Amino acid sequence: MNKLWIVTFETFLRQVKSWSFVMLVLGPFLMFALTIGAGYVGASGADNSDSIAVISSNKQLKDSFVKANKDDVKANISDKKTAIKKMNKGNLAGYLVLKTDAKKVTAKYYGTNSLDSSLKSKINSFLLTSQQQLNFANAKLSKTQSQSLQQQPKLTEKIQKKTGTANLAKIISFWITVIMVYMILITYTSITSQEIASEKGTKIMEIIFSSTTAVKYFLGKIFGVLLVILTQILVYLVGGWGAYVFAEHSSLTKSFINDYQSLITSVLHNLLSVNLVYLLLGVVIYTILAAFCGALVAKVEDASKAAQPVIMLNLVAFFITFPFQNNVDSIFAKILSYVPFFSSYFMPLRLINNNASGLEVTISLLILLVSIVLLAMYIGKIYQGLMLQTDDSSFWKRFKRGISYSK
Structure with a gap:
């Protein structure tokens, strides 16, 4: 048993020390860091050319x-x-002059282009609120009367579970799952096959098989x-959690996270579930x-x-x-969710769409x-016969010899 673990840890250490593994693990985080960094540089380097300045003699009004x-x-x-100078240099979209007297709040905008519709809506909303506050103060209403006038209508939304965000979440989960499974499978099948093939026919294999x-x-x-x-999965989970926490608090991504929190x-x-076991x-x-x-x-040259x-x-x-x-109810999809080599794709697809029961998942696993x-026991049994063959014969001849060697 000690020799089994010696081979295990020797294989593990050789792989994790390689530059290919380091880049494979760090690649997604480097891309994330570069994207965030570019976003910060772009945000800081733009000099706020789309921003406006606010000029007002009423400090409280301006600060609000x-x-x-x-x-x-x-x-x-x-x-x-200063605002005019910045605007002429293209570092400022324009400036807003806010004024107020005993009865009215006014605003006048000066700029190189018309106000953006979103910003215009914000200015109008601010002016309306400020004017209402001034009106209430001038009307000298009681507290109860003021509260009655400040009542606002309420809009609520009720989204059905099978539409909207739920469907989008399923689509995103599907693509992330299948691409993640595909990329990791491609990577490790190549690594494993080349590692085994590189030892093919070497004298060291005869020595190894004589000792274990x-x-x-x-x-x-x-x-x-x-x-x-x-x-790799553990690094992705810990690093992904750290990236998510960072995104929640970063000024560049915080609003996006808040807007799409439910999604x-x-x-x-969908990802952090039994789908990881299938992966x-x-x-x-x-x-x-x-x-x-x-x-x-x-x-060895064919590795x-x-x-x-x-x-x-x-x-x-x-x-x-x-x-x-979009057709997980198909009998073909259900059958393949139980077939090895295909179930790692099809059962997560069914789980994402809530199309598989706990019993079905258990049977598939x-x-x-x-x-x-x-498969591991059978290949292990014929492994010595396969590895010690060095003749350039056909695939089937080598396979038959390997089987006969194990008998």
């Missing part, structure tokens, strides 16, 4: 407007001369790759098959070709899910687990 519209206002400009069984060595390789996969919550619920088990069974393909190559059969199977499973995105164990 700036506080309510701080994203549209350049608060550090307080005089008309082929089954232990093969399982050690698979467990090592499995630990690498778990490490983001629904998508995260993990799907990678495991494809990795075992990739190891088998790597052991079947004729020589780059070893993963092609597994990649083609993964491509078929990936593309075949598309027609069933049991079939997948049993298939993984049986």
Whole structure:
């Protein structure tokens, strides 16, 4: 058993130390950092050319407007001369002059272009509110009368669960899930098949098989790759949580997170569920098959070709899910959600659309687990016969020899 874990950790450490793994893990976070950084640079470097200045002799009136519209206002400009200079240089869209007397609140805008409709609406809303406050003060109403006049109408929305955000969340969850499964499968099937194929026919394999069984060595390789996969998923979960917390508090993304909170919550619920188990088990069974393909190559030079059969199977499973995105009730989709190599795509698709019961998920997972164990044990049994073949014979001849060696 010690030799099994030695092979496991040696495989794990060799993979996590490689630059390809580091870039694979850090790639999404680097893209996120570059996107956020570019957004900050763009926001700070634009010099607020779409912003306006507010000029007013009434400091309270000006401060109220700036506080309510701080994203549209350049608060550090307080005089008309500076505002005109900035506007002529193209660093300011215009300036707003606010005035008030005992009876009326007025505003006059000076700019190079007409006011944006959104900003115009905000200014009108501010003027209306300020004018009402002035009217109430002039009318000298009692507290009860003032409260009665300030009553506002109320609009509520009731969205059906099967429409709107729910449907959009399903679509986003579907694409994230299938692309994530596809990319991780492609990566690790290539890594595993090339690692196995690179050892093909080497003298070191004869020494290894004389000191430990082929089954232990093969399982050690698979467990090592499995630990690498778990490490990557754990880094993605922790890093993704950190990125989400950052986005919640960042001035650049906070408003977006708040506006789409329910959508983001629904998508995260679909992703951080039993779908992660299907992702993990799907990678495991494809990795075992990739190891088998790597052991079947004729020589070390063919290592780059070893993963092609597994990649083609993964491509078929990936593309075949598309027609069933909106047709999960199809008997074909239901059958494939139980078939190993396809269930990692189709059962998450059914779960996202609330089309699978707990019993169906349990049966599908049991079939997948049993298939993984049986496939691993069988390939481990014939692994020595496959790896020690060095002749440039056909695929079927090498396969038959491997089987006969295990008897």
